[in-house]
Amino acid sequence: MTKRTWTTSHKAVAAALAALIMLATGARAELLIRITEGADAALPISVVPFAENGAIPPGDKISEIVRSDLAMSGEFRPLPAEKMLSLPSRREEVYFRDWRMLGQRYVLVGELSRNDDRVVARYELFDVNQEKRILGETAAASVNSMRTLGHHISDKVYEAITGVPGAFSTKLAYVTLDTFNGKPRYRLQVSDVDGKRAKIRLESQEPILSPAWSPDGSRLAYVSFETGKPAIYIHELATGKRTKVADFPGLNSAPAWSDDGRSLLMTLSKDGNAEIYRMDLATRAVNKLTNHWAIDTEAAYDHAGEGMFFTSDRSGGPQIYHKESLDSEPRRITFGSRYNARPRPDDKGDFVYYVHQRESDFHIARTNLKTGVETVLTRTGADESPSLSPNGQMLIYATKQSGKSVLTVISADGAAAYSLPSPEGEVRDPAWGPIVN
């Protein structure tokens, strides 16, 4: 879809920037408790409205999408367009002194043109202090996919500055609940990470929960009660084709994909008690990975893809455990309070994120796997279903606002970012999709 035209040394720039970013993140970490001050440490960036040549579809403006994406990350503070002194669209029109005066660190300029049924964006990102271009590219998308193009540019800008791939082009899956004709209506939906372009994938009067993305983003596994009892389904998003893969007596729940997309971890109670099993999707054969009178559930593969994290109440209350390999002895990870559940590890092996009870409230917390230090990340009090963005920078979870379930996104170190609007009913059970190339 894209063609790179920029060839300067990306690495050197990224290294220099990485140093800056580390300083910036370090500063931000201290602002955790005062979430409203998070913006002070955010990087000032100007996303100049793109010049338009030819028939560009009205509606969403690329620059607005990019500005909103970058603001959403909590790491950037985009300048409102009305405060800009000029509106350049190419390098020769950029006067660095103007942007320095406005306190800007970065400036993104660009222009859009029409090529048959596609819109082509040519854009450049400048470091204001160094008066240097750090990114230049052309990218194209169908005229109906302006938001796709906008999120793509956000990803590139984010990566050029932070050295970490952006996740603005990824998808969210979640479940909404409202009432229709006096009956509950559960809907499994997939949207952009900003909540836009939501599409309903499944509707049922019975609960739907625990959506989980396949590693390639093409399928969702989830639990649906549509037959009156919980069963695990795999849903191909492109075709809508669904397969019921686990419908044993008792629980069929908590699906989690292996890295190769060929097997699922799941919780079954067919042998009398909630245990974790691994199912080979080709043969549907299951083998049992836990064997304890306690509840064992909520498994997730670890970053190496060899072992797993899971919840067990074998100590008397739910706590997080880790198995180095699927058949090794579990090691307890959490000790900080009497209720810690639903682990979600990052993909570097640094942290595991989970639901943590402190006094009467439930928060999202993380434990540093090297030091064992636990940090509570949220200040809301009825938090559940944490899901990490694929670049490890953000975390989405469900919480309550005015008695209603809503989704909130924070940066992975806990600085507050944004809540997703929920125009009707409740929104819960978010799952952040993978980066798909």
Add this chain to the structure above:
Amino acid sequence: MKLSMHAKVLAMLLSAGLFAGCSSTGETVGDGTYDSDVAPVDDGSTVYGGDDEGGVSSSALSEEERMAAEERAKMEALRDITTFYFDFDTAEIKPEARDVLVAHAQYLANNPGQNVRLEGHADERGTKEYNLALGERRANAVQRFLIVNGASRGQIETVSYGEEKPAVMGSSESAWAQNRRVELVFD
């Protein structure tokens, strides 16, 4: 509360001889004899007929039958209760639920064709999947209790809804208490 009142009212009516004729032997329970013994007990505690001073020796058998009928009616009334509550993150059957569950178990034992579905639930606190397992653990605890008290496994089906189907909306202690439950659903 309401239901146990119901049970007690039934017991009172029974003592008053209004349930005469429902004894299993088909004999008529002597009426009138105990009328005077039935005080209009407003707190509804179980009422036993027979005043020592009245010394009604002629109806010793009827007395036994009446007691049996009373017991049956009491059990039947107990069975009006079909929801059982639990403490947070436990699946322990509360002492006050035991008599009622025994009544259900005996009813199932006496009616082998009758099936029951045990629906386990949790309150909204904590995680969805753990709560799903917790709801199942609660339903299983009730199932075991019913089996130990005479029901057969084949009569009982369990399902857990976790925190997905609260009985009461809201995030108060009282709502949570009402949502941590197992419901018995008879076909």
